[in-house]
Amino acid sequence: MKKLILNSLILLLVFTTYGQTTATYDIVFTSNWASHGTLPGNAHFTELVGATHNNNITFLEMGGFATPGIEDVAELGLFGDFSNEVNTAIAANNADQFIEGPNLFPTSSNLTIKISDLTVSSDYPLVSLASMIAPSPDWMIAVNSISLIDNGGQWIPEISIDLFPYDAGTEEGTGYSLSNNATNPHEAIAMLSPSNSPFNSDKIGTIVFTQKQLNVQDFNTQKNYITISPNPSDGNISIHANQSSTIKEIEVYNVLGKQVRRYNFKQSNSNINLNLSNLNAGIYLVRLHTNSGTTETQKIILR
Known part of the structure:
Protein backbone atom coordinates (compact mmCIF):
# COMPACT_ATOMS: atom_id res chain seq x y z
CA MET A 1 0.00 0.00 0.00
CA LYS A 2 2.82 2.45 0.87
CA LYS A 3 4.48 1.74 -2.49
CA LEU A 4 1.18 2.41 -4.29
CA ILE A 5 0.76 5.73 -2.48
CA LEU A 6 4.35 6.72 -3.29
CA ASN A 7 3.88 5.91 -6.99
CA SER A 8 0.66 7.96 -7.05
CA LEU A 9 2.49 10.94 -5.53
CA ILE A 10 5.26 10.64 -8.13
CA LEU A 11 2.70 10.60 -10.97
CA LEU A 12 1.00 13.67 -9.49
CA LEU A 13 4.31 15.56 -9.40
CA VAL A 14 5.14 14.55 -12.97
CA PHE A 15 1.86 15.77 -14.45
CA THR A 16 1.28 18.83 -12.26
CA THR A 17 2.65 22.07 -13.68
CA TYR A 18 3.66 24.69 -11.11
CA GLY A 19 6.56 26.74 -12.31
CA GLN A 20 7.65 27.77 -15.75
CA THR A 21 5.40 30.10 -17.71
CA LYS A 212 0.72 41.56 -25.42
CA GLN A 213 -3.04 41.71 -25.03
CA LEU A 214 -5.59 39.79 -27.07
CA ASN A 215 -9.21 40.67 -27.75
CA VAL A 216 -11.38 38.46 -25.56
CA GLN A 217 -14.14 38.54 -28.17
CA ASP A 218 -11.81 36.73 -30.59
CA PHE A 219 -11.85 33.58 -28.48
CA ASN A 220 -13.93 30.58 -29.40
CA THR A 221 -15.44 29.39 -26.12
CA GLN A 222 -17.28 26.40 -27.58
CA LYS A 223 -16.41 23.18 -25.71
CA ASN A 224 -15.33 20.32 -27.92
CA TYR A 225 -12.94 17.60 -26.84
CA ILE A 226 -11.29 18.90 -23.65
CA THR A 227 -12.72 18.99 -20.13
CA ILE A 228 -11.53 21.12 -17.21
CA SER A 229 -12.51 20.28 -13.64
CA PRO A 230 -13.41 21.27 -11.05
CA ASN A 231 -14.95 24.51 -12.26
CA PRO A 232 -15.29 26.71 -10.17
CA SER A 233 -11.94 25.85 -8.62
CA ASP A 234 -9.59 26.89 -5.82
CA GLY A 235 -6.83 27.02 -8.45
CA ASN A 236 -5.95 23.35 -8.75
CA ILE A 237 -7.51 22.14 -11.98
CA SER A 238 -7.34 18.95 -14.01
CA ILE A 239 -7.43 19.07 -17.81
CA HIS A 240 -8.40 15.99 -19.81
CA ALA A 241 -8.27 15.69 -23.60
CA ASN A 242 -10.86 13.28 -24.91
CA GLN A 243 -10.56 10.98 -27.93
CA SER A 244 -7.12 11.02 -29.60
CA SER A 245 -6.03 14.63 -28.86
CA THR A 246 -3.16 15.57 -26.58
CA ILE A 247 -2.31 19.03 -25.26
CA LYS A 248 0.98 20.71 -26.20
CA GLU A 249 0.43 24.31 -25.03
CA ILE A 250 -1.83 26.13 -22.57
CA GLU A 251 -2.42 29.88 -22.30
CA VAL A 252 -4.38 31.54 -19.49
CA TYR A 253 -5.93 35.00 -19.96
CA ASN A 254 -7.87 37.28 -17.64
CA VAL A 255 -11.19 38.79 -18.74
CA LEU A 256 -9.41 41.82 -20.21
CA GLY A 257 -7.52 39.56 -22.62
CA LYS A 258 -4.20 39.88 -20.81
CA GLN A 259 -2.09 36.73 -20.82
CA VAL A 260 -1.22 35.77 -17.23
CA ARG A 261 0.19 32.26 -17.77
CA ARG A 262 1.58 30.21 -20.63
CA TYR A 263 2.81 26.62 -20.53
CA ASN A 264 4.68 24.74 -23.26
CA PHE A 265 5.13 21.00 -22.92
CA LYS A 266 8.07 19.16 -24.44
CA GLN A 267 5.83 16.09 -24.61
CA SER A 268 2.12 16.64 -25.14
CA ASN A 269 -0.20 14.95 -22.62
CA SER A 270 -3.84 13.93 -22.44
CA ASN A 271 -4.06 14.60 -18.70
CA ILE A 272 -2.52 17.67 -17.07
CA ASN A 273 -2.89 19.19 -13.59
CA LEU A 274 -2.34 22.95 -13.28
CA ASN A 275 -1.79 24.94 -10.11
CA LEU A 276 -3.24 28.43 -10.64
CA SER A 277 -3.81 29.12 -6.94
CA ASN A 278 -1.53 32.17 -6.94
CA LEU A 279 -3.83 34.00 -9.39
CA ASN A 280 -6.46 36.34 -8.03
CA ALA A 281 -10.02 35.09 -7.76
CA GLY A 282 -12.09 35.78 -10.85
CA ILE A 283 -12.96 34.58 -14.35
CA TYR A 284 -10.23 33.39 -16.71
CA LEU A 285 -10.06 31.99 -20.22
CA VAL A 286 -7.91 28.91 -20.78
CA ARG A 287 -6.74 28.46 -24.36
CA LEU A 288 -5.58 24.94 -25.18
CA HIS A 289 -3.52 23.94 -28.23
CA THR A 290 -3.49 20.27 -29.24
CA ASN A 291 -1.04 18.15 -31.15
CA SER A 292 -3.55 17.89 -34.00
CA GLY A 293 -3.42 21.65 -34.61
CA THR A 294 -6.78 22.53 -33.06
CA THR A 295 -7.32 25.27 -30.49
CA GLU A 296 -10.03 25.29 -27.87
CA THR A 297 -10.83 27.95 -25.26
CA GLN A 298 -12.82 27.47 -22.08
CA LYS A 299 -13.91 29.73 -19.26
CA ILE A 300 -12.94 28.89 -15.68
CA ILE A 301 -13.76 30.54 -12.37
CA LEU A 302 -11.17 30.75 -9.59
CA ARG A 303 -12.53 31.25 -6.08
Missing part, protein backbone atom coordinates in the same frame (compact mmCIF):
# COMPACT_ATOMS: atom_id res chain seq x y z
CA THR A 22 5.99 32.46 -20.60
CA ALA A 23 4.63 35.86 -21.63
CA THR A 24 4.92 37.84 -24.84
CA TYR A 25 6.06 41.47 -24.88
CA ASP A 26 6.55 44.32 -27.31
CA ILE A 27 9.55 46.57 -26.62
CA VAL A 28 9.51 50.15 -27.92
CA PHE A 29 12.37 52.65 -27.56
CA THR A 30 11.47 56.27 -28.41
CA SER A 31 14.29 58.74 -29.03
CA ASN A 32 14.54 62.09 -27.27
CA TRP A 33 18.01 62.86 -28.67
CA ALA A 34 16.78 66.03 -30.40
CA SER A 35 16.28 67.69 -26.99
CA HIS A 36 20.08 67.68 -26.54
CA GLY A 37 20.75 70.22 -29.28
CA THR A 38 21.95 69.84 -32.84
CA LEU A 39 22.46 66.22 -33.81
CA PRO A 40 25.67 65.21 -35.58
CA GLY A 41 25.69 64.08 -39.19
CA ASN A 42 24.61 60.47 -39.59
CA ALA A 43 23.30 60.43 -36.02
CA HIS A 44 21.81 57.06 -35.14
CA PHE A 45 21.34 54.38 -32.53
CA THR A 46 22.79 51.07 -33.70
CA GLU A 47 20.89 47.78 -33.44
CA LEU A 48 19.26 47.36 -30.04
CA VAL A 49 20.72 44.07 -28.81
CA GLY A 50 20.48 42.13 -25.58
CA ALA A 51 19.32 38.98 -23.85
CA THR A 52 16.73 37.44 -21.59
CA HIS A 53 18.42 35.82 -18.61
CA ASN A 54 18.30 34.91 -14.94
CA ASN A 55 20.01 36.61 -12.00
CA ASN A 56 23.06 34.36 -12.15
CA ILE A 57 24.60 36.64 -14.77
CA THR A 58 24.97 40.38 -15.38
CA PHE A 59 25.91 41.50 -18.89
CA LEU A 60 26.46 45.18 -18.00
CA GLU A 61 25.88 47.48 -15.06
CA MET A 62 26.62 50.98 -13.82
CA GLY A 63 29.86 50.90 -11.85
CA GLY A 64 31.00 47.67 -13.52
CA PHE A 65 33.51 47.29 -16.34
CA ALA A 66 32.44 46.70 -19.92
CA THR A 67 32.97 43.21 -21.30
CA PRO A 68 34.62 42.93 -24.74
CA GLY A 69 31.16 42.44 -26.20
CA ILE A 70 29.72 45.58 -24.60
CA GLU A 71 32.86 47.50 -25.59
CA ASP A 72 32.25 46.60 -29.25
CA VAL A 73 28.60 47.62 -29.00
CA ALA A 74 29.47 50.99 -27.41
CA GLU A 75 32.46 51.87 -29.64
CA LEU A 76 31.55 50.37 -33.01
CA GLY A 77 27.92 49.30 -32.90
CA LEU A 78 29.04 45.71 -33.54
CA PHE A 79 27.59 42.84 -31.55
CA GLY A 80 29.33 39.63 -32.66
CA ASP A 81 31.35 39.34 -29.44
CA PHE A 82 28.34 40.26 -27.33
CA SER A 83 26.28 37.58 -29.09
CA ASN A 84 29.02 35.09 -28.21
CA GLU A 85 28.84 36.18 -24.55
CA VAL A 86 25.08 35.60 -24.56
CA ASN A 87 25.47 32.20 -26.22
CA THR A 88 28.01 31.21 -23.57
CA ALA A 89 25.45 32.17 -20.91
CA ILE A 90 22.77 30.17 -22.75
CA ALA A 91 25.03 27.11 -22.72
CA ALA A 92 25.46 27.57 -18.95
CA ASN A 93 21.65 27.80 -18.50
CA ASN A 94 21.93 31.42 -17.36
CA ALA A 95 20.29 32.99 -20.44
CA ASP A 96 17.51 31.98 -22.78
CA GLN A 97 17.90 33.99 -25.98
CA PHE A 98 19.86 36.68 -27.80
CA ILE A 99 17.79 39.73 -28.80
CA GLU A 100 18.52 41.66 -31.99
CA GLY A 101 16.35 44.63 -32.81
CA PRO A 102 16.62 47.27 -35.55
CA ASN A 103 18.68 50.46 -35.54
CA LEU A 104 17.27 53.98 -35.47
CA PHE A 105 18.06 57.22 -37.30
CA PRO A 106 16.35 59.87 -35.14
CA THR A 107 16.86 62.56 -37.78
CA SER A 108 14.19 60.85 -39.88
CA SER A 109 10.45 60.98 -39.26
CA ASN A 110 10.62 57.65 -37.40
CA LEU A 111 11.68 58.13 -33.78
CA THR A 112 11.15 54.61 -32.45
CA ILE A 113 12.82 51.20 -32.33
CA LYS A 114 10.34 48.34 -31.89
CA ILE A 115 10.97 44.71 -31.01
CA SER A 116 7.72 42.80 -31.42
CA ASP A 117 6.49 39.55 -29.92
CA LEU A 118 9.40 38.77 -27.60
CA THR A 119 8.51 35.59 -25.70
CA VAL A 120 10.00 35.61 -22.19
CA SER A 121 10.25 32.58 -19.91
CA SER A 122 9.67 32.84 -16.17
CA ASP A 123 12.95 30.94 -15.73
CA TYR A 124 14.73 33.85 -17.50
CA PRO A 125 12.60 36.92 -16.67
CA LEU A 126 15.37 39.54 -16.79
CA VAL A 127 16.05 41.67 -19.87
CA SER A 128 19.31 43.50 -20.64
CA LEU A 129 19.70 45.69 -23.74
CA ALA A 130 22.30 48.03 -25.26
CA SER A 131 22.71 50.23 -28.33
CA MET A 132 25.52 52.56 -29.43
CA ILE A 133 24.93 56.31 -29.64
CA ALA A 134 26.65 56.91 -32.97
CA PRO A 135 28.91 58.58 -33.84
CA SER A 136 30.67 58.69 -30.47
CA PRO A 137 33.74 57.40 -28.64
CA ASP A 138 31.99 54.77 -26.48
CA TRP A 139 28.54 56.11 -25.63
CA MET A 140 25.46 53.99 -25.40
CA ILE A 141 21.99 53.51 -24.02
CA ALA A 142 21.50 50.45 -21.85
CA VAL A 143 19.02 48.51 -19.72
CA ASN A 144 20.42 46.24 -17.01
CA SER A 145 18.50 43.19 -15.79
CA ILE A 146 14.96 44.59 -15.83
CA SER A 147 12.62 41.96 -14.39
CA LEU A 148 9.31 41.45 -16.18
CA ILE A 149 7.96 39.50 -13.19
CA ASP A 150 7.00 41.22 -9.94
CA ASN A 151 7.81 40.03 -6.41
CA GLY A 152 4.56 38.07 -6.33
CA GLY A 153 5.49 36.03 -9.39
CA GLN A 154 3.08 37.85 -11.73
CA TRP A 155 3.98 39.14 -15.19
CA ILE A 156 4.10 42.95 -15.16
CA PRO A 157 1.71 44.41 -17.78
CA GLU A 158 3.87 47.44 -18.61
CA ILE A 159 7.20 48.96 -17.58
CA SER A 160 8.38 52.38 -18.77
CA ILE A 161 12.00 53.49 -18.19
CA ASP A 162 13.68 56.80 -19.03
CA LEU A 163 17.16 56.28 -20.49
CA PHE A 164 20.23 58.52 -20.26
CA PRO A 165 23.57 58.43 -22.12
CA TYR A 166 26.18 56.09 -20.66
CA ASP A 167 29.96 56.09 -21.12
CA ALA A 168 31.34 52.55 -21.44
CA GLY A 169 34.71 53.66 -20.00
CA THR A 170 36.75 52.18 -22.86
CA GLU A 171 37.63 55.15 -25.12
CA GLU A 172 38.58 58.81 -24.66
CA GLY A 173 36.68 61.71 -26.22
CA THR A 174 34.06 64.31 -25.33
CA GLY A 175 32.51 64.98 -28.74
CA TYR A 176 30.75 63.20 -31.57
CA SER A 177 33.75 61.36 -33.05
CA LEU A 178 34.78 57.77 -33.71
CA SER A 179 38.60 57.97 -33.85
CA ASN A 180 39.85 58.32 -30.28
CA ASN A 181 42.51 56.88 -28.02
CA ALA A 182 41.62 53.93 -25.83
CA THR A 183 41.02 54.58 -22.14
CA ASN A 184 43.88 52.80 -20.41
CA PRO A 185 43.15 51.32 -17.99
CA HIS A 186 39.43 50.98 -18.64
CA GLU A 187 37.07 52.84 -16.36
CA ALA A 188 33.71 51.77 -14.96
CA ILE A 189 30.50 52.29 -16.94
CA ALA A 190 29.01 55.62 -15.84
CA MET A 191 26.38 58.13 -16.81
CA LEU A 192 27.75 60.88 -19.06
CA SER A 193 28.14 64.22 -17.32
CA PRO A 194 26.52 67.21 -19.09
CA SER A 195 29.57 69.27 -18.13
CA ASN A 196 31.95 67.42 -20.48
CA SER A 197 29.72 66.03 -23.23
CA PRO A 198 27.26 67.34 -25.82
CA PHE A 199 24.33 66.13 -23.69
CA ASN A 200 22.25 68.07 -21.19
CA SER A 201 20.39 66.62 -18.21
CA ASP A 202 17.36 65.50 -20.26
CA LYS A 203 16.68 61.85 -20.94
CA ILE A 204 17.84 60.64 -24.34
CA GLY A 205 14.83 58.38 -24.75
CA THR A 206 12.25 56.12 -23.16
CA ILE A 207 11.89 52.37 -23.41
CA VAL A 208 8.56 50.65 -22.74
CA PHE A 209 7.93 46.92 -22.21
CA THR A 210 4.27 46.06 -22.87
CA GLN A 211 2.74 42.63 -22.40
Whole structure:
Protein backbone atom coordinates (compact mmCIF):
# COMPACT_ATOMS: atom_id res chain seq x y z
CA MET A 1 0.00 0.00 0.00
CA LYS A 2 2.82 2.45 0.87
CA LYS A 3 4.48 1.74 -2.49
CA LEU A 4 1.18 2.41 -4.29
CA ILE A 5 0.76 5.73 -2.48
CA LEU A 6 4.35 6.72 -3.29
CA ASN A 7 3.88 5.91 -6.99
CA SER A 8 0.66 7.96 -7.05
CA LEU A 9 2.49 10.94 -5.53
CA ILE A 10 5.26 10.64 -8.13
CA LEU A 11 2.70 10.60 -10.97
CA LEU A 12 1.00 13.67 -9.49
CA LEU A 13 4.31 15.56 -9.40
CA VAL A 14 5.14 14.55 -12.97
CA PHE A 15 1.86 15.77 -14.45
CA THR A 16 1.28 18.83 -12.26
CA THR A 17 2.65 22.07 -13.68
CA TYR A 18 3.66 24.69 -11.11
CA GLY A 19 6.56 26.74 -12.31
CA GLN A 20 7.65 27.77 -15.75
CA THR A 21 5.40 30.10 -17.71
CA THR A 22 5.99 32.46 -20.60
CA ALA A 23 4.63 35.86 -21.63
CA THR A 24 4.92 37.84 -24.84
CA TYR A 25 6.06 41.47 -24.88
CA ASP A 26 6.55 44.32 -27.31
CA ILE A 27 9.55 46.57 -26.62
CA VAL A 28 9.51 50.15 -27.92
CA PHE A 29 12.37 52.65 -27.56
CA THR A 30 11.47 56.27 -28.41
CA SER A 31 14.29 58.74 -29.03
CA ASN A 32 14.54 62.09 -27.27
CA TRP A 33 18.01 62.86 -28.67
CA ALA A 34 16.78 66.03 -30.40
CA SER A 35 16.28 67.69 -26.99
CA HIS A 36 20.08 67.68 -26.54
CA GLY A 37 20.75 70.22 -29.28
CA THR A 38 21.95 69.84 -32.84
CA LEU A 39 22.46 66.22 -33.81
CA PRO A 40 25.67 65.21 -35.58
CA GLY A 41 25.69 64.08 -39.19
CA ASN A 42 24.61 60.47 -39.59
CA ALA A 43 23.30 60.43 -36.02
CA HIS A 44 21.81 57.06 -35.14
CA PHE A 45 21.34 54.38 -32.53
CA THR A 46 22.79 51.07 -33.70
CA GLU A 47 20.89 47.78 -33.44
CA LEU A 48 19.26 47.36 -30.04
CA VAL A 49 20.72 44.07 -28.81
CA GLY A 50 20.48 42.13 -25.58
CA ALA A 51 19.32 38.98 -23.85
CA THR A 52 16.73 37.44 -21.59
CA HIS A 53 18.42 35.82 -18.61
CA ASN A 54 18.30 34.91 -14.94
CA ASN A 55 20.01 36.61 -12.00
CA ASN A 56 23.06 34.36 -12.15
CA ILE A 57 24.60 36.64 -14.77
CA THR A 58 24.97 40.38 -15.38
CA PHE A 59 25.91 41.50 -18.89
CA LEU A 60 26.46 45.18 -18.00
CA GLU A 61 25.88 47.48 -15.06
CA MET A 62 26.62 50.98 -13.82
CA GLY A 63 29.86 50.90 -11.85
CA GLY A 64 31.00 47.67 -13.52
CA PHE A 65 33.51 47.29 -16.34
CA ALA A 66 32.44 46.70 -19.92
CA THR A 67 32.97 43.21 -21.30
CA PRO A 68 34.62 42.93 -24.74
CA GLY A 69 31.16 42.44 -26.20
CA ILE A 70 29.72 45.58 -24.60
CA GLU A 71 32.86 47.50 -25.59
CA ASP A 72 32.25 46.60 -29.25
CA VAL A 73 28.60 47.62 -29.00
CA ALA A 74 29.47 50.99 -27.41
CA GLU A 75 32.46 51.87 -29.64
CA LEU A 76 31.55 50.37 -33.01
CA GLY A 77 27.92 49.30 -32.90
CA LEU A 78 29.04 45.71 -33.54
CA PHE A 79 27.59 42.84 -31.55
CA GLY A 80 29.33 39.63 -32.66
CA ASP A 81 31.35 39.34 -29.44
CA PHE A 82 28.34 40.26 -27.33
CA SER A 83 26.28 37.58 -29.09
CA ASN A 84 29.02 35.09 -28.21
CA GLU A 85 28.84 36.18 -24.55
CA VAL A 86 25.08 35.60 -24.56
CA ASN A 87 25.47 32.20 -26.22
CA THR A 88 28.01 31.21 -23.57
CA ALA A 89 25.45 32.17 -20.91
CA ILE A 90 22.77 30.17 -22.75
CA ALA A 91 25.03 27.11 -22.72
CA ALA A 92 25.46 27.57 -18.95
CA ASN A 93 21.65 27.80 -18.50
CA ASN A 94 21.93 31.42 -17.36
CA ALA A 95 20.29 32.99 -20.44
CA ASP A 96 17.51 31.98 -22.78
CA GLN A 97 17.90 33.99 -25.98
CA PHE A 98 19.86 36.68 -27.80
CA ILE A 99 17.79 39.73 -28.80
CA GLU A 100 18.52 41.66 -31.99
CA GLY A 101 16.35 44.63 -32.81
CA PRO A 102 16.62 47.27 -35.55
CA ASN A 103 18.68 50.46 -35.54
CA LEU A 104 17.27 53.98 -35.47
CA PHE A 105 18.06 57.22 -37.30
CA PRO A 106 16.35 59.87 -35.14
CA THR A 107 16.86 62.56 -37.78
CA SER A 108 14.19 60.85 -39.88
CA SER A 109 10.45 60.98 -39.26
CA ASN A 110 10.62 57.65 -37.40
CA LEU A 111 11.68 58.13 -33.78
CA THR A 112 11.15 54.61 -32.45
CA ILE A 113 12.82 51.20 -32.33
CA LYS A 114 10.34 48.34 -31.89
CA ILE A 115 10.97 44.71 -31.01
CA SER A 116 7.72 42.80 -31.42
CA ASP A 117 6.49 39.55 -29.92
CA LEU A 118 9.40 38.77 -27.60
CA THR A 119 8.51 35.59 -25.70
CA VAL A 120 10.00 35.61 -22.19
CA SER A 121 10.25 32.58 -19.91
CA SER A 122 9.67 32.84 -16.17
CA ASP A 123 12.95 30.94 -15.73
CA TYR A 124 14.73 33.85 -17.50
CA PRO A 125 12.60 36.92 -16.67
CA LEU A 126 15.37 39.54 -16.79
CA VAL A 127 16.05 41.67 -19.87
CA SER A 128 19.31 43.50 -20.64
CA LEU A 129 19.70 45.69 -23.74
CA ALA A 130 22.30 48.03 -25.26
CA SER A 131 22.71 50.23 -28.33
CA MET A 132 25.52 52.56 -29.43
CA ILE A 133 24.93 56.31 -29.64
CA ALA A 134 26.65 56.91 -32.97
CA PRO A 135 28.91 58.58 -33.84
CA SER A 136 30.67 58.69 -30.47
CA PRO A 137 33.74 57.40 -28.64
CA ASP A 138 31.99 54.77 -26.48
CA TRP A 139 28.54 56.11 -25.63
CA MET A 140 25.46 53.99 -25.40
CA ILE A 141 21.99 53.51 -24.02
CA ALA A 142 21.50 50.45 -21.85
CA VAL A 143 19.02 48.51 -19.72
CA ASN A 144 20.42 46.24 -17.01
CA SER A 145 18.50 43.19 -15.79
CA ILE A 146 14.96 44.59 -15.83
CA SER A 147 12.62 41.96 -14.39
CA LEU A 148 9.31 41.45 -16.18
CA ILE A 149 7.96 39.50 -13.19
CA ASP A 150 7.00 41.22 -9.94
CA ASN A 151 7.81 40.03 -6.41
CA GLY A 152 4.56 38.07 -6.33
CA GLY A 153 5.49 36.03 -9.39
CA GLN A 154 3.08 37.85 -11.73
CA TRP A 155 3.98 39.14 -15.19
CA ILE A 156 4.10 42.95 -15.16
CA PRO A 157 1.71 44.41 -17.78
CA GLU A 158 3.87 47.44 -18.61
CA ILE A 159 7.20 48.96 -17.58
CA SER A 160 8.38 52.38 -18.77
CA ILE A 161 12.00 53.49 -18.19
CA ASP A 162 13.68 56.80 -19.03
CA LEU A 163 17.16 56.28 -20.49
CA PHE A 164 20.23 58.52 -20.26
CA PRO A 165 23.57 58.43 -22.12
CA TYR A 166 26.18 56.09 -20.66
CA ASP A 167 29.96 56.09 -21.12
CA ALA A 168 31.34 52.55 -21.44
CA GLY A 169 34.71 53.66 -20.00
CA THR A 170 36.75 52.18 -22.86
CA GLU A 171 37.63 55.15 -25.12
CA GLU A 172 38.58 58.81 -24.66
CA GLY A 173 36.68 61.71 -26.22
CA THR A 174 34.06 64.31 -25.33
CA GLY A 175 32.51 64.98 -28.74
CA TYR A 176 30.75 63.20 -31.57
CA SER A 177 33.75 61.36 -33.05
CA LEU A 178 34.78 57.77 -33.71
CA SER A 179 38.60 57.97 -33.85
CA ASN A 180 39.85 58.32 -30.28
CA ASN A 181 42.51 56.88 -28.02
CA ALA A 182 41.62 53.93 -25.83
CA THR A 183 41.02 54.58 -22.14
CA ASN A 184 43.88 52.80 -20.41
CA PRO A 185 43.15 51.32 -17.99
CA HIS A 186 39.43 50.98 -18.64
CA GLU A 187 37.07 52.84 -16.36
CA ALA A 188 33.71 51.77 -14.96
CA ILE A 189 30.50 52.29 -16.94
CA ALA A 190 29.01 55.62 -15.84
CA MET A 191 26.38 58.13 -16.81
CA LEU A 192 27.75 60.88 -19.06
CA SER A 193 28.14 64.22 -17.32
CA PRO A 194 26.52 67.21 -19.09
CA SER A 195 29.57 69.27 -18.13
CA ASN A 196 31.95 67.42 -20.48
CA SER A 197 29.72 66.03 -23.23
CA PRO A 198 27.26 67.34 -25.82
CA PHE A 199 24.33 66.13 -23.69
CA ASN A 200 22.25 68.07 -21.19
CA SER A 201 20.39 66.62 -18.21
CA ASP A 202 17.36 65.50 -20.26
CA LYS A 203 16.68 61.85 -20.94
CA ILE A 204 17.84 60.64 -24.34
CA GLY A 205 14.83 58.38 -24.75
CA THR A 206 12.25 56.12 -23.16
CA ILE A 207 11.89 52.37 -23.41
CA VAL A 208 8.56 50.65 -22.74
CA PHE A 209 7.93 46.92 -22.21
CA THR A 210 4.27 46.06 -22.87
CA GLN A 211 2.74 42.63 -22.40
CA LYS A 212 0.72 41.56 -25.42
CA GLN A 213 -3.04 41.71 -25.03
CA LEU A 214 -5.59 39.79 -27.07
CA ASN A 215 -9.21 40.67 -27.75
CA VAL A 216 -11.38 38.46 -25.56
CA GLN A 217 -14.14 38.54 -28.17
CA ASP A 218 -11.81 36.73 -30.59
CA PHE A 219 -11.85 33.58 -28.48
CA ASN A 220 -13.93 30.58 -29.40
CA THR A 221 -15.44 29.39 -26.12
CA GLN A 222 -17.28 26.40 -27.58
CA LYS A 223 -16.41 23.18 -25.71
CA ASN A 224 -15.33 20.32 -27.92
CA TYR A 225 -12.94 17.60 -26.84
CA ILE A 226 -11.29 18.90 -23.65
CA THR A 227 -12.72 18.99 -20.13
CA ILE A 228 -11.53 21.12 -17.21
CA SER A 229 -12.51 20.28 -13.64
CA PRO A 230 -13.41 21.27 -11.05
CA ASN A 231 -14.95 24.51 -12.26
CA PRO A 232 -15.29 26.71 -10.17
CA SER A 233 -11.94 25.85 -8.62
CA ASP A 234 -9.59 26.89 -5.82
CA GLY A 235 -6.83 27.02 -8.45
CA ASN A 236 -5.95 23.35 -8.75
CA ILE A 237 -7.51 22.14 -11.98
CA SER A 238 -7.34 18.95 -14.01
CA ILE A 239 -7.43 19.07 -17.81
CA HIS A 240 -8.40 15.99 -19.81
CA ALA A 241 -8.27 15.69 -23.60
CA ASN A 242 -10.86 13.28 -24.91
CA GLN A 243 -10.56 10.98 -27.93
CA SER A 244 -7.12 11.02 -29.60
CA SER A 245 -6.03 14.63 -28.86
CA THR A 246 -3.16 15.57 -26.58
CA ILE A 247 -2.31 19.03 -25.26
CA LYS A 248 0.98 20.71 -26.20
CA GLU A 249 0.43 24.31 -25.03
CA ILE A 250 -1.83 26.13 -22.57
CA GLU A 251 -2.42 29.88 -22.30
CA VAL A 252 -4.38 31.54 -19.49
CA TYR A 253 -5.93 35.00 -19.96
CA ASN A 254 -7.87 37.28 -17.64
CA VAL A 255 -11.19 38.79 -18.74
CA LEU A 256 -9.41 41.82 -20.21
CA GLY A 257 -7.52 39.56 -22.62
CA LYS A 258 -4.20 39.88 -20.81
CA GLN A 259 -2.09 36.73 -20.82
CA VAL A 260 -1.22 35.77 -17.23
CA ARG A 261 0.19 32.26 -17.77
CA ARG A 262 1.58 30.21 -20.63
CA TYR A 263 2.81 26.62 -20.53
CA ASN A 264 4.68 24.74 -23.26
CA PHE A 265 5.13 21.00 -22.92
CA LYS A 266 8.07 19.16 -24.44
CA GLN A 267 5.83 16.09 -24.61
CA SER A 268 2.12 16.64 -25.14
CA ASN A 269 -0.20 14.95 -22.62
CA SER A 270 -3.84 13.93 -22.44
CA ASN A 271 -4.06 14.60 -18.70
CA ILE A 272 -2.52 17.67 -17.07
CA ASN A 273 -2.89 19.19 -13.59
CA LEU A 274 -2.34 22.95 -13.28
CA ASN A 275 -1.79 24.94 -10.11
CA LEU A 276 -3.24 28.43 -10.64
CA SER A 277 -3.81 29.12 -6.94
CA ASN A 278 -1.53 32.17 -6.94
CA LEU A 279 -3.83 34.00 -9.39
CA ASN A 280 -6.46 36.34 -8.03
CA ALA A 281 -10.02 35.09 -7.76
CA GLY A 282 -12.09 35.78 -10.85
CA ILE A 283 -12.96 34.58 -14.35
CA TYR A 284 -10.23 33.39 -16.71
CA LEU A 285 -10.06 31.99 -20.22
CA VAL A 286 -7.91 28.91 -20.78
CA ARG A 287 -6.74 28.46 -24.36
CA LEU A 288 -5.58 24.94 -25.18
CA HIS A 289 -3.52 23.94 -28.23
CA THR A 290 -3.49 20.27 -29.24
CA ASN A 291 -1.04 18.15 -31.15
CA SER A 292 -3.55 17.89 -34.00
CA GLY A 293 -3.42 21.65 -34.61
CA THR A 294 -6.78 22.53 -33.06
CA THR A 295 -7.32 25.27 -30.49
CA GLU A 296 -10.03 25.29 -27.87
CA THR A 297 -10.83 27.95 -25.26
CA GLN A 298 -12.82 27.47 -22.08
CA LYS A 299 -13.91 29.73 -19.26
CA ILE A 300 -12.94 28.89 -15.68
CA ILE A 301 -13.76 30.54 -12.37
CA LEU A 302 -11.17 30.75 -9.59
CA ARG A 303 -12.53 31.25 -6.08
